[in-house]
Amino acid sequence: MTDVRTRFAPSPTGFLHVGGVRTALFAWLVAKQAKGQFILRIEDTDQAREVEGSADHLISSLKALGITYDEGPDIGGPYAPYLQSQRLDTYKPWAQKLIDSGRAYADPYTPEEIQGFRDEARADKRAFLYRDHRPENPPAWDGTMPLRFKSEPKSYEWHDEVMGDLHSGPEVIDDIILIKSDGFPTYNFAHIIDDAEMKITHVIRGQEFLSSQPNYLNIYEALDLAFPIFATMPHILGESGNKKLGKRDGAKDVLDYLRDGYLPETMINFIASLGWNDGTEQEIFSTTELIEKFSLARVQRSGARFDEQRLLWMNGQHIRLLSLDDLYERVTDFWPESAKKVSTESKKQVLILVQDRLKTLADLPTLTDYFFTEPTPNWSMITDNKQLSKLSNEEINSFLSQTKSALESSEFDAESIQNTLNSLLETTGQKPGILFSLIRLAVSWAPFSPVLNETLSVLGKDTVLSRLDSAIELAK
RNA sequence: GGUCCCAUCGUCUAACGGUUAGGACACCAGGUUUUCAUCCUGGCAAUAGGAGUUCGAUUCUCCUUGGGAUCACCA
Secondary structure, three states, rough: OOOOOEOOOOOOOOEEEHHHHHHHHHHHHHHHOOOOOOEEEEEEOOOOOOOOOOHHHHHHHHHHOOOOEEEEOOEEOOOOOOOOHHHHHHHHHHHHHHHHOOOEEEOOOOOOHHHHHHHHHHOOOOOOOOHOOOOOOOOOOOOOOOOOEOOOOEEEEEEOOOOOOEOOOOHHHOOOOOOOOOOEEOOOHHHHHHHHHHOOOOEEEEEEHHHHHHHHHHHHHHHHOOEEOOOOEEEOOOOOOOOOOOOOOOOEHHHHHOOOOOOOOHHHHHHOOOOOHHHHOOOOOOHHHHHHOOOHHHHHHOOEEEHHHHHHHHHHHHHHHHHHHHHHOOOOHHHHHHOOOOOOOHHHHHHHHHHOOOOOHHHHHHHHHHOOOOOOOOHHHHHOOHHHHOHHHHHHHHHHHHHHHHOOOOOOOOOHHHHHHHHHHHHHOHHHHHHHHHHHHHHHOOOOOHHHHHHHHHHHHHHHHHHHHHHHHHHO
């Protein structure tokens, strides 16, 4: 068994979105599982569509997600270069081979003439095939005209690791362009050569290439190349509508998800589970588990919709799995302004309390701001509360005052506070839902906060007492 | 339009031809002698339609319908 070698071969036409990530991820998983190699190759043969800087952007996106490659444009490898625009000399002999064997010829038509043929076919309600207009005596190819493949129309049956057994008829085989008049090869030609040269074993790509697959098979044969293993991924659909997720339909840059506080392992887990599962009821997978358990055969054939709600839930799950130190590392850029000068120790104490509540790292400020700075009282949080709104200001004043004096004489570790709070319930005769909600708001004025006794303990006695004072003032 | 691919709860999905069609997200209702976005329990909710094969079809076959992809000197 030869080494498994898979590749991700994007064109540098913009940012990397979840659809692209999935293709890359699955190819990566196949390679990792087999202890083979994963290669990044940039398909930049269309200078017109190229977007400045997107190759670098692609590279940093893969790195940020932890999808590491063994060979690539920035790190080189045995089959360098990995930028197609730098491989022009590689394609020439292969093109020549086809010319010599009579399987490629110069296309003498102007684009307008071809468009004319196309319109004609359309008017006749039949499919346009270039080979119907194949010139009888094409001129010698001098590089200024497109080089066309001279196809041999036939039926094919082939196997696809994801889609199963596929077939096609001769009517889909045509004389496609191998080399454009600008001297660059088309994707259709270049990827076949590169995959062969780079000894790629598995060609994993999106569904949009399925209909040109028979043409590729025809070229492999003309070139006398063995077929690699094919795997066609179904598309990821946009949130609304059934369209393939693309940049036009609001597909987001994966780096944006990371900036929004999603963990790389969440993105990996989520994207993998879009169209794949291991047959058990497990939902949360570490990247290591994914490498171990992934299989192309279990990839769904139908498209999957991208569901941000599920992504959000999954991110919370992954955040909870992190060790405190790891989490602390990752939230470095997410603390509120007010926490900037606070010690690591204090921030970690706060982090322990909120780890269970974070859904994205970006939730950190709203969840923790009041630990580091004086919160702005918002009395409507009391009047809008179903239970608290029934209390009169006198009652509020009284409850808070009793709380204050009880806490004044209490030790301030979480357990002592809990005892103090519990006896407070007895002396005031209030339900926890009312008394504790009141205390919570008085010290935090936040919509959500962690367990009360621990929150108070971390805030510290002085802060708690002074905030209770302020609230008592407000209730007067 | 031609060709190809696809079709289970709203969404992601599970189910050697034999299951009360399972799980997860979301939603709803309870619970956790403490709020809450955590956690726990429960509920709602699906095999697109029609034939056929079979003792028995979500599963196999065909038709219909629906969705998608592709028909570039883009990838």
